[in-house]
Amino acid sequence: MYSKKVMQLFKNPKNVGEIKNADGVGKIRNPVCGDTTEVFIKVKDNRISGIKFKTLGCAAAISSASITTEMAKGKKLSEAEKLTKEKVVKQLGGLPENKIHCSVLAVDALKEAIKDYKKRCLKAK
Ligand code: FES
Numbered sequence: 001m002y003s004k005k006v007m008q009l010f011k012n013p014k015n016v017g018e019i020k021n022a023d024g025v026g027k028i029r030n031p032v033c034g035d036t037t038e039v040f041i042k043v044k045d046n047r048i049s050g051i052k053f054k055t056l057g058c059a060a061a062i063s064s065a066s067i068t069t070e071m072a073k074g075k076k077l078s079e080a081e082k083l084t085k086e087k088v089v090k091q092l093g094g095l096p097e098n099k100i101h102c103s104v105l106a107v108d109a110l111k112e113a114i115k116d117y118k119k120r121c122l123k124a125k
Contacts, residue, residue, distance in 0.1 A: 002059060002060070002095070003093030003094055003095075005067075005093040006063040006093065006095065007063075008063075009066040009092075010062050010063045014069065015051055015052050015065075015066060015070065015073070016053065016066075017052040017053075019040035021042075022040035022041060022042060023120065024040075024041045024115075024116040025038065025040050025112075025116055026038070026039045026109040026110060026111065026115070027039075028104075028105050028108045030057070030101065035057030035058065035102070036056050037053060037055045037056075037061060038054045039052075039068075039106065039110045041113045041114065046076055046077055047075060048072050048073055048077065051069045051073050051110075053065040055106070057102065057105065058102055060095050060096075061105050061106070063092055064089075064092065064103040064106045065105065068083065068088050068107055069110075071088070077114055077117075080110060081114055083111075084107065085104050085107050088103050088106070
């Protein structure tokens with residue numbers, strides 16, 4: 001059974017979409033179910049100034065992505081890198097045990113997007 005928060009965000013997720021000229025993009029596919037989450041970030045002064053996501057997945061994956069992007073918005077990159085699935089699951093009011101793996105998608109996609117941004121910065125130098 002999903003929490004009220006999960007159902008709320010599943011029906012009305014925040015930050016859904018794509019950033020065309022993103023500074024970093026990360027995409028993660030769950031090897032078990034095949035679902036994917038893609039995260040797009042804009043970075044200004046070492047902070048996440050814009051963030052969007054696209055998820056092809058279950059209610060837990062969509063609500064996790066919504067809350068992950070909300071938690072990361074405006075944060076320094078170093079703070080956003082410390083986000084964990086445990087923090088996301090807590091903010092969601094918990095997830096059923098067999099849905100915990102779904103919360104990893106957005107957190108990992110965010111970390112990939114930050115890595116991608118850093119790689120692009122190195123190339124630009
Ligand atoms: Fe695939 Fe939830 S069942 S992410």
